[in-house]
Amino acid sequence: MFLTLNLPRGLWPFDVRSKDRSLTTPFPVIALPGKSTDEAGAMGWKLFLHSVRMVLDNLGVALRLSSLLYLVQMAFTVFLFVTPDDSLQQPTAGTAELLLLSIFAVVASLWIAVGWHRFVLTGEEPAGFVPRWHGSEMLSYFGRSLLIGFILIALGSVIAGLVLGIGSSPALIGLMTFGLVGLGSYIFFRVGLVLPASAMGKPMKMRESWDATSGDSTALLQLALIVIGAKLLIEIPGMIDGNTTGPISLIYGLVIDWFVTMFGVSLLTTLYGVFIEGRRL
Numbered sequence: 001m002f003l004t005l006n007l008p009r010g011l012w013p014f015d016v017r018s019k020d021r022s023l024t025t026p027f028p029v030i031a032l033p034g035k036s037t038d039e040a041g042a043m044g045w046k047l048f049l050h051s052v053r054m055v056l057d058n059l060g061v062a063l064r065l066s067s068l069l070y071l072v073q074m075a076f077t078v079f080l081f082v083t084p085d086d087s088l089q090q091p092t093a094g095t096a097e098l099l100l101l102s103i104f105a106v107v108a109s110l111w112i113a114v115g116w117h118r119f120v121l122t123g124e125e126p127a128g129f130v131p132r133w134h135g136s137e138m139l140s141y142f143g144r145s146l147l148i149g150f151i152l153i154a155l156g157s158v159i160a161g162l163v164l165g166i167g168s169s170p171a172l173i174g175l176m177t178f179g180l181v182g183l184g185s186y187i188f189f190r191v192g193l194v195l196p197a198s199a200m201g202k203p204m205k206m207r208e209s210w211d212a213t214s215g216d217s218t219a220l221l222q223l224a225l226i227v228i229g230a231k232l233l234i235e236i237p238g239m240i241d242g243n244t245t246g247p248i249s250l251i252y253g254l255v256i257d258w259f260v261t262m263f264g265v266s267l268l269t270t271l272y273g274v275f276i277e278g279r280r281l
Contacts, residue, residue, distance in 0.1 A: 117265060134199070141195055
């Protein structure tokens with residue numbers, strides 16, 4: 001099998017034309033222990049760029065698979081934007097609408113994620129403008145997402161408490177925040193392969209995901225830093241009107257968040273294909 005970077009229209013993001021899993025580029029995806037830092041960094045870039053191209057090379061399917069469902073998520077975001085904060089604090093003012101939209105938004109995000117994982121890994125295309133419904137896989141995906149989130153929040157809270165016990169200067173808080181985001185991203189990439197596994201109906205334990213990625217931990221650390229840097233860069237245009245809560249920032253955020261969502265799912269899919277299924281770039 002192959003992980004192809006530039007796909008002709010109509011081909012799957014993972015090519016299944018060959019059984020020998022030979023390389024399509026001169027560089028192996030799975031770096032062996034003892035690789036240099038430069039090679040690990042190159043691997044991090046290759047994983048990042050492949051995930052971006054996975055969306056761009058299959059843009060038509062990505063839009064058809066996610067557009068209708070993403071409108072639900074947009075509705076939730078717009079509702080929060082137009083509703084005053086003090087109104088949401090009142091039990092009877094917009095609470096029911098907020099709860100309903102939040103449930104729909106979560107279901108829509110799960111539907112998109114599972115559908116895209118399955119398209120990339122198996123070629124399962126949507127029959128219409130939504131992916132096929134896989135209720136049990138979506139439920140498993142949701143449960144494991146909550147578990148990972150809980151672990152990261154708990155770990156971050158403990159570390160933040162220890163650091164703030166030393167001091168609370170702006171420089172220290174900024175350094176701690178960057179460190180926590182980097183550490184959280186790294187851990188997520190190490191254990192997050194349980195999510196595409198759930199989408200495929202092949203549940204795995206976080207320990208298995210951690211062990212499977214142990215040989216390329218340096219590359220995944222660099223990948224985490226690359227993702228953080230890219231996220232900061234794409235947020236800059238949203239500040240063009242000088243107000244991160246203004247309408248221009250909202251419109252920009254709604255557009256860019258779609259790509260960020262698809263890229264995030266693609267990145268996990270790439271890691272799953274590489275480390276679990278043994279595919280190569």
